[in-house]
Amino acid sequence: MSPKLVVIGNGMAAGRVLEHLTDDAPEAYQITVFGAEPRVNYNRILLSPVLSGEKTFDEIVTHDDAWYAARSIDLLKGKEIVAIDRAAKTVQAKDGSVTPYDKLLVATGSLPFIVPVPGKDLPGVVAYRDLDDVNTMLAAAQHGGSAVVVGGGLLGLEAAAGLKMRGMDVTVLHLMPTLMERQLDPAAGHLLKKAMEARGIRVITKANTHAIVGDGKVEAVRLDDGTEIPADIVVMAVGIRPNSGLAKAAGLEVGRGLKVDDHMVTSDPDVLAVGECAEHRGQCYGLVAPLFEMAKVVAAQLNGDTSAAYTGSVTSTKLKVTGVDLFSAGDFAEGEDREEIVLRDAARGIYKRLVLQDDRIIGAVMYGETADGGWFLDLLRKATCIADMRDTLIFGQGYVGGAALDPMAAVAALPDEAEICGCNGVCKGKITSTITAKGLTTLDGVRAHTKASASCGSCTGLVEQLMSLTLGDQFNRAAVQPMCACTELGHDDVRRLIIAKDLKTIPAVMQELEWKTSCGCAKCRPALNYYLLAAWPGEYVDDNQSRFINERVHANIQKDGTYSVVPRMWGGITNPRELRAIADVADKFAIPTVKVTGGQRIDLLGVKKQDLPAVWADLNAAGMVSGHAYGKALRTVKTCVGTDWCRFGTQDSTGLGIRIEKFMWGSWTPAKVKMAVSGCPRNCAEATCKDVGVICVDSGYDIHFAGAAGLDIKGTEVLTHVDTEDEALAVIVALTQLYREQARYLERIYKWTKRVGIESIRAAVVDDLERRQALFDRFVYSQKFAQVDPWAERVAGAEAHEFRPMAHFEPREAAE
Amino acid sequence: MTAYTPHDWIDVGAVEDVPLRGARVVHTASGDIAVFRTGEGKIFALRDRCPHKNGPLSQGIVHDDGVTCPLHNWVIDLATGQARGADVGCTGVIPVRAERGRIHLGVAALAGRVA
Ligand SMILES: Cc1cc2nc3c(=O)[nH]c(=O)nc-3n(C[C@H](O)[C@H](O)[C@H](O)COP(=O)(O)OP(=O)(O)OC[C@H]3O[C@@H](n4cnc5c(N)ncnc54)[C@H](O)[C@@H]3O)c2cc1C
Ligand code: SF4
Ligand code: SF4
Ligand code: FES
Numbered sequence: 060m061s062p063k064l065v066v067i068g069n070g071m072a073a074g075r076v077l078e079h080l081t082d083d084a085p086e087a088y089q090i091t092v093f094g095a096e097p098r099v100n101y102n103r104i105l106l107s108p109v110l111s112g113e114k115t116f117d118e119i120v121t122h123d124d125a126w127y128a129a130r131s132i133d134l135l136k137g138k139e140i141v142a143i144d145r146a147a148k149t150v151q152a153k154d155g156s157v158t159p160y161d162k163l164l165v166a167t168g169s170l171p172f173i174v175p176v177p178g179k180d181l182p183g184v185v186a187y188r189d190l191d192d193v194n195t196m197l198a199a200a201q202h203g204g205s206a207v208v209v210g211g212g213l214l215g216l217e218a219a220a221g222l223k224m225r226g227m228d229v230t231v232l233h234l235m236p237t238l239m240e241r242q243l244d245p246a247a248g249h250l251l252k253k254a255m256e257a258r259g260i261r262v263i264t265k266a267n268t269h270a271i272v273g274d275g276k277v278e279a280v281r282l283d284d285g286t287e288i289p290a291d292i293v294v295m296a297v298g299i300r301p302n303s304g305l306a307k308a309a310g311l312e313v314g315r316g317l318k319v320d321d322h323m324v325t326s327d328p329d330v331l332a333v334g335e336c337a338e339h340r341g342q343c344y345g346l347v348a349p350l351f352e353m354a355k356v357v358a359a360q361l362n363g364d365t366s367a368a369y370t371g372s373v374t375s376t377k378l379k380v381t382g383v384d385l386f387s388a389g390d391f392a393e394g395e396d397r398e399e400i401v402l403r404d405a406a407r408g409i410y411k412r413l414v415l416q417d418d419r420i421i422g423a424v425m426y427g428e429t430a431d432g433g434w435f436l437d438l439l440r441k442a443t444c445i446a447d448m449r450d451t452l453i454f455g456q457g458y459v460g461g462a463a464l465d466p467m468a469a470v471a472a473l474p475d476e477a478e479i480c481g482c483n484g485v486c487k488g489k490i491t492s493t494i495t496a497k498g499l500t501t502l503d504g505v506r507a508h509t510k511a512s513a514s515c516g517s518c519t520g521l522v523e524q525l526m527s528l529t530l531g532d533q534f535n536r537a538a539v540q541p542m543c544a545c546t547e548l549g550h551d552d553v554r555r556l557i558i559a560k561d562l563k564t565i566p567a568v569m570q571e572l573e574w575k576t577s578c579g580c581a582k583c584r585p586a587l588n589y590y591l592l593a594a595w596p597g598e599y600v601d602d603n604q605s606r607f608i609n610e611r612v613h614a615n616i617q618k619d620g621t622y623s624v625v626p627r628m629w630g631g632i633t634n635p636r637e638l639r640a641i642a643d644v645a646d647k648f649a650i651p652t653v654k655v656t657g658g659q660r661i662d663l664l665g666v667k668k669q670d671l672p673a674v675w676a677d678l679n680a681a682g683m684v685s686g687h688a689y690g691k692a693l694r695t696v697k698t699c700v701g702t703d704w705c706r707f708g709t710q711d712s713t714g715l716g717i718r719i720e721k722f723m724w725g726s727w728t729p730a731k732v733k734m735a736v737s738g739c740p741r742n743c744a745e746a747t748c749k750d751v752g753v754i755c756v757d758s759g760y761d762i763h764f765a766g767a768a769g770l771d772i773k774g775t776e777v778l779t780h781v782d783t784e785d786e787a788l789a790v791i792v793a794l795t796q797l798y799r800e801q802a803r804y805l806e807r808i809y810k811w812t813k814r815v816g817i818e819s820i821r822a823a824v825v826d827d828l829e830r831r832q833a834l835f836d837r838f839v840y841s842q843k844f845a846q847v848d849p850w851a852e853r854v855a856g857a858e859a860h861e862f863r864p865m866a867h868f869e870p871r872e873a874a875e
Numbered sequence: 876m877t878a879y880t881p882h883d884w885i886d887v888g889a890v891e892d893v894p895l896r897g898a899r900v901v902h903t904a905s906g907d908i909a910v911f912r913t914g915e916g917k918i919f920a921l922r923d924r925c926p927h928k929n930g931p932l933s934q935g936i937v938h939d940d941g942v943t944c945p946l947h948n949w950v951i952d953l954a955t956g957q958a959r960g961a962d963v964g965c966t967g968v969i970p971v972r973a974e975r976g977r978i979h980l981g982v983a984a985l986a987g988r989v990a
Contacts, residue, residue: 578896578914581936581943581950604896608934608945616945620931865899865910866887 061088062161064361065150067140067305069094071103072334072350073166074121079358081130087362090132091158093150096189097137099123103189104347104482104515107379110193110221112559143309145327162329162361165306165317169299169335169345174209178271184293187218196292200225204291207231207280209268211238213378215296216251219260220380222294226561230288231255232266232280234297242376242387246403247410247426254383254408263288301336301343316343321368323357333357339369346374347482347514375436375481377429379515384425386432389439390414391422402453411453418446431455433521437477470524479521482514487525494529502526543582545574550803554590563595565602579605586804589691592727593799596841603858609689612861613849614671622671623664625688626678627724630698630716630736631659640681644674658695658733660686669862675850684848687724691805693795694733696720697745701738701755710755712738715784719791725846726838729802729811732795747775750808751791756780760787764794764820765812773809776817779825793824793834800837884972884979890918891976898933898942901980908969909933910978911953913940918978919953920971926951926964 064080066073069092080087094100100122108114127134135152142151149157171186173179185195196218199206206222208215211233223229231238237248238255252262267283271293279287301316312318312326316338323331323339334350335343344350349372359367375388391414402411407427413435414422419442423435434456438445445452456469475488493499493509505522506513512522526534541547548556553572562568565587569579579587584605591599609615614622626641641661645653652664666674675685687694696719699705701712716736735746736753746752748768752775754761759782763775778794781787797820802811812820823830853862893899893912900923901908907923909932917940923933930946940953950959956968970981 576939578938580938581948584936584938604894604937607936612934616931616934618928618946620929620934860892860894860899864902864907865892867902868885868904 061086063159064088064090064162064164065158065160066090066092066164066166067143067150068166068168068302068334068336069096069100069134069136070166070168070334071100071121071347072168072354073164074100075351075354076164076166076333076357076361077122077130077132079355080361081132083358084362085130088162090130091160092127092132092134093138093140093152093158094134094136095139096191098190099127099134099136101190102514104379106187106190106193107217107221109190110196110218111224112221112555113224116190140305143305143311143330145309145311145330148329160329162331164357164361165325165330165332165336166334167302167305167336170302171295172298172300173295174268174297176268176270178273178277179295181271181273181277182275183273183277183291184271184295187214187294187296188299192294196222196294197225199292200227202291203227205230205289206292206294207288207290208294208296209280210294210296210298211235211262211264212241212296212298213239213376215294216255216378217380218294218296219255220258220383222292223258223260224560227292229259230261230263230290232268232282232288233262233264234267236264238262238264239378239385239387243385243424243426244391244412246401247385247387247412247424250408250410250426251378251383251385258382299335299345301338303336303338306330306332306336314338314341321356321370322360322365323353323369324360331357331360340371342371344372344374346376348372348374348484351483351510351514373436373440375432377432377481377515384427384429386425386429387423388432388436389420389422391424397421400449400453413453415445418444418449420445430520433478433481433518434473436481440478470521471528479525480509480511480514480518482518483510485509485511490522490525491529494526499526500530500533542586543580545569545576545579545583546572548572550586553587554594554803557590557594563591563599565591565605581607585610589727589729589804593841596837597844610691612668612671612858613675613685613689613853614666615689617664619665621665621667623662623688624666624671624674624678625656625660625662625686626683627686627720628660628683629720630696630713632698632713632717633661637681637683640678640683644677647677648674650674656688658688659697660688660695662688669864672853672859672862676854679848679851679854684724685850690727691730692725692727692732693720693723694731696723697733697735697749699736699738699743701736705738705743707741708738708755709757710738710760710784712736712744712753712755715753715755715760715787716744718784719788722788723792723795723838723842725848726795726799726842727845728795728799730805730807732798732808734791748772749775751794753787753791759783762787762790762794765809765817767807767809769807771809776812778817778821789831789835790824792838793831794820796834796838797823799841800834883982885982886977887980888978889976890916890973890978893918893978896937898935898937900931900933907931907933908980909942910971910980911937911942913937913953917953918971918973920969920980921951921953921956922967922969924966925949926956926958926966927962932966 102119102121105119139153140150141153149159151157171188185192203226205228208219208231211231219229219231237245238251255262269283270281272279272281277290277293279289281287303313303317306317307313317332317336319325319332319337319339325332333353353369356367356369378385398415400413409427412424413420420439473487477487479487490509490511497508499505512519542550560571568587585607588602588605603611614624648670650663654662656662696716698713698716702708703713732750734751735744735749737744737746738755748766752763761780762778764778766775767773887901896914898909898911909921909923911919923931925932925944927949930944932942934945935942941950943950949962952959956966958964972979
C-alpha cells in the first residue's frame with residue numbers, strides 16, 4: 060500500500076501540488092483532499108471576470124470531478140478540517156470523521172480581514188475571497204442599488220469594477236491618500252483613481268470607516284467625519300491574513316503564518332505547508348506566482364527529492380480591470396542612494412517609473428502601457444547592470460540599441476530565460492521548446508502543457524506572439540472572427556457582454572464595446588438587434604431601422620422591388636375559405652404569380668409595396684396571419700396526414716405539427732427555423748433534413764435536429780426519444796430556446812450544433828430536466844411579446860410611412 | 876416649357892417624415908428618388924436604383940453616410956452615389972437641402988433632368 064497523503068484545503072496551491080505530484084509520481088500516494096468549499100478547484104484569481112460577467116464559473120474551473128477521478132484522488136468537497144492530531148497522525152473533519160495520514164499538507168490559504176467596526180456582522184457585509192462571496196454580490200446586484208467597497212487595493216478595485224459592470228452604484232473607500240499605495244506611487248495612484256472615476260465609480264480616499272449602519276441588514280456606511288453613504292451591500296477588501304489557526308492549535312510553529320523551511324516542511328517533519336497560509340523566511344505572500352514556485356518544491360519533496368528548495372520570490376502585480384493597464388514590481392520607497400527615471404505622457408495617459416540602486420532596477424511601476432513589464436521584472440530579478448542602456452531604458456526593450464522594434468521583433472529579441480508568464484514563472488525558452496517538441500498549434504495547447512497564460516491571462520498576447528514566431532503561418536492568432544469591420548469582438552463576446560454589462564440598446568452596445576464606426580453596418584446592426592431582443596424580451600424596443608427590409612416590412616423583397624406574401628397555413632392544412640380569400644386577393648390586387656412553396660403553403664408574388672397593408676387586411680379578414688416567410692424566425696412546420704388518413708400512421712403527426720407551430724410562431728431566432736413532423740418512418744414530411752424534425756413511431760416520438768437541405772445537405776441527428784406529445788413539445792421548445800440564446804446571428808441550427816457539440820445540447824435539453832424547464836419557461840415568457848401578428852399591426856396603421864411614398868410628382872411638362 | 880434654374884427647389888415633405896437611419900421614396904416622372912436621413916440627421920437623396928442590378932436603395936439599411944442595398948449588399952455612399960469597397964458603380968446624386976424642417980429637392984431632378 061502506498062503511504063497516505065492528506066491535503067487540507069483545495070485552493071490554488073493545493074491544486075498545483077496535486078498536478079505536479081500526480082504527473083511525476085502517479086502511484087506514490089493514496090491522496091485524500093479536504094476542501095471547505097463545496098466545489099471543485101477553480102482559478103481564484105479569475106473571480107473578478109466572473110463577477111463582472113466576462114467569464115462564467117465553468118470557464119475558470121481548473122480541475123473538474125473527472126480530473127480527480129482520473130487520478131484516483133479522493134476529493135471531499137465541503138468538508139472542513141477542524142483538528143489535527145499529530146501524535147495519532149490523523150485529521151478530524153467538522154462532521155466528526157477522522158482520517159489518518161502519513162504525510163500532511165496544509166494549504167488553507169488566507170482569511171479575509173474584516174475591519175472591526177460596529178455593524179460588521181450585519182447581513183450584506185461580505186468579504187471577497189471565494190465563489191460564495193461572488194454569488195452574494197451578484198444576488199445584491201440583481202436589484203441594482205448601491206455598493207460600498209472598503210479598500211482600494213487590487214481586490215477592492217476589481218470588486219468595484221465588477222459591481223459597476225453589473226449595474227450597481229459603486230463607491231470605493233480607501234484609508235490612504237492614494238489607491239493601491241503598497242504597489243503604486245502617488246502619481247500612478249492618481250491616474251488610477253481618474254480611470255476608476257471615468258468608469259463611474261466614486262472613489263473617496265482618506266476615508267476612515269466608522270460604522271456600518273442598518274436595521275437587520277446593511278443600509279449605509281458611516282465615515283469618521285459623519286458622512287453616510289447608502290449601501291445595499293458592503294464588500295470588505297482591506298487585506299488578508301494567513302489561515303494558520305488550525306496549525307497553531309496543533310502545536311506547529313506559527314509566526315504570522317505557518318512556518319516552513321526552504322523544503323516547505325513545518326516544525327513537524329511529516330507536515331508540509333504551501334500557499335498563503337505559509338510563512339517562509341519571515342515572508343507571507345498574497346499572490347499566486349510564489350505559491351506556484353512553492354508547489355513545485357512541495358511536490359518534489361513529497362516525491363522524495365529532499366534537495367528541492369524554495370528560496371523566496373520577487374513578486375509583481377497586475378490589476379485585472381478590463382481597460383486599465385497597470386503593472387508594478389519590487390520596491391519604490393524613496394531613499395538616499397536611490398534614483399528614479401520617470402516618463403509621463405499625460406495625453407496618452409501613460410506613466411512609467413523605474414527605481415534604481417547601483418545601476419540596477421529595484422522597482423518598476425507602469426500605468427497605461429505595460430508591455431515591457433516582463434522585461435523590467437526580468438532585469439530586476441537578475442539584478443542586471445543597466446548602465447549601458449540607461450538613456451533609453453524607460454522606453455522599454457524595443458528601444459535598446461537604437462530604433463524602436465515592432466512588438467514582434469521585441470519578443471524575438473528576448474533571451475530564452477526571459478520570463479513571459481509571471482504567475483506561473485514560465486520563461487520564453489520553455490514555451491518555444493514545448494511548442495516545437497509537442498507540436499502545439501493552439502493557445503489552449505500551450506496553456507495545457509506549459510501553464511503559460513493559464514492563470515491571470517494578462518500575458519496571453521506575448522504567448523501568442525511567441526507562437527507566431529515559432530510556428531509562422533501555421534499559427535492563426537485571430538481565432539475569434541470579429542462580427543464585422545466595426546468591431547474586434549466576435550459574436551459570442553458581444554452576446555456575453557450585452558448581458559454582463561446590462562446593455563439594452565444598440566447605441567449602448569456600440570458605446571460600451573467601443574464600436575469603430577458611428578452607427579454600425581448592415582452586418583452588425585441586424586445581429587445586435589436580434590441579440591438585444593433575445594436578451595431582454597419585453598424590455599428591448601425593436602429597432603426597425605436595423606432590420607433587413609424583409610423583416611422591416613414583413614414581406615420578401617423580390618428582384619424588381621415588389622414583394623411576396625405568404626400567409627401561415629398551420630401544419631400545411633388549409634380550407635376552402637382560406638383558398639377563396641387567397642384567390643380573391645390575387646384577383647383584386649392583380650398579383651401576377653401564385654405559387655405553392657416547399658413548406659406547404661401558398662406564396663403570392665409580385666405585390667406592390669404600397670398594396671401590402673390592404674392585401675394583409677383581406678387575408679386577416681379570412682383568419683390568416685403572417686407566415687414569417689421573410690424572417691429569421693420559425694417558418695413552417697411541415698406535416699404528413701398521419702393517423703388522420705394514412706394507413707401507416709402511428710401518431711397524429713398533423714395535430715402535433717399544428718400544435719408546435721401554434722406554440723412557436725412569431726419567435727425570432729438567429730436564422731430561419733424549419734420543422735417537420737412525419738407520422739411514421741416512411742417520413743413523407745421529409746423531417747430528417749429539417750432544423751428540427753419529428754418521426755412518429757409506435758412507442759412515441761423520435762426527435763431529430765440539425766439537418767440541412769439548402770446550400771449544404773445534411774441528414775439530421777437524433778436528439779432523443781420521448782413517449783408523449785407533451786414531452787416532444789417541451790424538448791423542441793427548450794432546444795429552440797437554447798439555440799436562440801447561444802447561436803450567432805445567421806447561424807443555422809446545424810452549424811450551431813457542429814460548433815457547440817451535440818452532447819452539450821443533449822445535456823441541456825434532454826438530460827437536465829431543470830434546465831429544460833428553465834429554457835422552456837424563458838421561451839414562453841418571450842412569446843408573450845412575440846406572438847402578435849405583425850400584419851394586423853400594420854393594417855391598424857403601425858409604421859404607415861414604410862408603405863407610402865413621401866411625395867409623388869406628375870410630370871409638369873405634360874400638364875401644361 | 877418652364878425654364879428651371881438649378882436653384883429652384885421643391886418641398887417634398889418634413890425632415891421628420893424620414894425616419895432616422897432610414898429612407899423614403901419620392902415618385903417622379905423619371906423614376907423613384909430615395910431620400911435618406913442618417914443617424915446624425917444628415918439628409919441625402921439618390922436615384923432609387925442600385926448601380927448593380929437596380930435594387931431599390933430606399934429599402935436598404937442606412938449606416939453612417941452609406942446604405943447597404945437590400946438585394947445583394949452593395950454599399951453605396953450617400954454623398955457621392957459611388958459603390959464602396961471592391962464594387963464599382965455609381966448612381967445619380969440628387970441635389971437636396973433641408974431648411975426650417977422641410978426637405979427640398981432640386982427641381983430639375985423632378986422634371987426628369989438629373990443634375
Ligand atoms: C478576487 C481575487 C483576485 C485575485 N487576483 C490575483 C491576481 O491577479 N494575481 C495573483 O497573483 N493573485 C491574485 N489573488 C490571490 C490568489 O488567489 C491567492 O494568492 C491564491 O488563491 C492562494 O492560494 P492558496 O491555495 O494558498 O489559498 P486558496 O486558493 O484560498 O485556497 C485555500 C482553500 O482552503 C480551504 N480551506 C481553508 N481552511 C480549510 C480547512 N480547515 N479545511 C478544509 N479546507 C479549508 C479554503 O476554503 C480554500 O478553498 C486573487 C485573490 C482573489 C480572492
Ligand atoms: S410519413 Fe408515414 S404516416 Fe406520414 S404520410 Fe408518410 S407513410 Fe403515412
Ligand atoms: S433557390 Fe435561389 S433562386 Fe430559388 S427562390 Fe431560393 S434563393 Fe431564389
Ligand atoms: S442590386 Fe444593389 S447590390 Fe445588387
